[in-house]
Amino acid sequence: MSDAEQPAETGTHEHHNHDHEGPGYATPQAAIEEAEPEQTAYVMGLHVGQDVDAPDFLAVVDVDPDSDTYSEIINRVKMPNKGDELHHFGWNACSSSCHMEGLERRHLVIPGQRSSRIHIVDTKERRDPELTKVIEPETVYDHDLSAPHTVHCIPDGEILISMLGDADGDLPGGFLELNDDFEVQGRWDPPGEIEMNYDYWYQPRQNVMLSTEWAAPKTYYPGFDLDDVEDGKYGQRLNFWDWEAGTVEQTIDLGEDGLIPLEARFLHTPESTHGYVGAALSSNIIHFHESDGEYHAEPVIEFDDREHEGWDMPVPALVTDILISMDDRYLFGSNWLHGEVWMYDISDPSNPRKADSISIGGYFGDIQQVQGRDIVAGPQMLQLSLDGERLYWTTSLFSSWDNQFFPEEAEQGSVMLKADVDPRKGTMSLDREFLVDFGDLPEGPARAHEIRWPDGDCTSDVWQ
């Protein structure tokens, strides 16, 4: 069935026998049961940091195996300006507002990480989305914020964006709030609650939000410098917030175990206080949970550094993305430098058990080509089908860091790859037929970053 024939074409989900009328699904289990297999993927496409004189774009990728254009970029929404560095993006509404009649999961909020420009794209026509609004950087700087990163809708129809710097690209960062007309409402948090910022996730039933730390934009923008790590310019703390009050209640300093804590993922079950953070430079996965009124955090998965022949120092795995399957059974992640995608069973959240991994790309991957195409960087941003059976990933991290660690990607572009997952057996197998090549575009090769589905994501849907 083509998208055009789908009743869900408007981006809302057709609810069956449920007592809610808003966007998304009533429960994580409902998402698993009711979601159709994904047919369309939205993927960030970038030219920033290359000698390609073109703006970044939203790529529409056909992931319908019955389609003639399967695994191809079938459309692109080009941004009006160059230099944005499109990075992470989010929906105007998710399952957190499934009680909100009249709201639709329809608009993508797409920030430019370097430009601080925020784009609104209407996906009413799933395969022909349209840019409808642009918030210019000056409007963002007016609130002494810059470098927008994670976009989550919040339950009342508003949108919250983590901002990594002040107007000058220095610290502190904070949070910017948009209303449901995509107008800047102002700053969500009292300034000074945190210094560094990066990703965040909230669990409204527990009245908690967790934010993590990268660094000041001026520190990470130009490239990764070990001197900055020694100078304490990279993050190592988890900030737990009172979600209603917008204030930090507890900060956990992870020390050397938690250098550069990036993606934050609570379990999808709204009652849960468990979750994980990937500490990129420490090559650890940190498990956190609440007990006795406090949050606790400790490494539960540790990846060893690897010696590279002829290089000065052992290379850390650089855990750059993690995600949790919708049934909360598996944790997936990517070791960008080592070139590994991994899958752990988290049935016992404090004691993850390795299920499987695929060694591809990066500095050490066993597989360095798919369909004759060189994989010139490691696995990076992940997205999982709602039913947990198909894992997709792209290979670009951040343009200046790409140029530092995988310079070939500027010339050859990124790829998007896929593995078939067997959740019952806990195994993954690379789909050698699936390859989306971002290296072959009219303006020149492009980087590919985060992936989203029209019907919700394992990395964005939150339940009240």
Added chain:
Amino acid sequence: MTEVLLDWRDSDRTETVSVPDGETILDAAAAADIGLPFGCRTGACGTCTARLLSGDVVHHRPPRALKDRHLADGYVLLCIAEPRTDAHLAVGATVQAELVPNPWK
């Protein structure tokens, strides 16, 4: 008005841009329809990094993306750089990539 020679290091391409007084090299190049890499336009991100080969260029805001060693080596940020004399600059994405090498390699 000064004349700035832009030199793409990895190719034979060169372009000359006339930069009016008080205008940045990036803006003057854009006005002449010459595309250069850039990002934040405020001196924080370093995407527009170029290297001064000759001439005199000043930054009209603090070049926060550049460390002292970069400034000493002649790196400049074209988004906030104004030439004071005719100048010759190496440009293109590979110049930015030199700022911080792979620490493990």
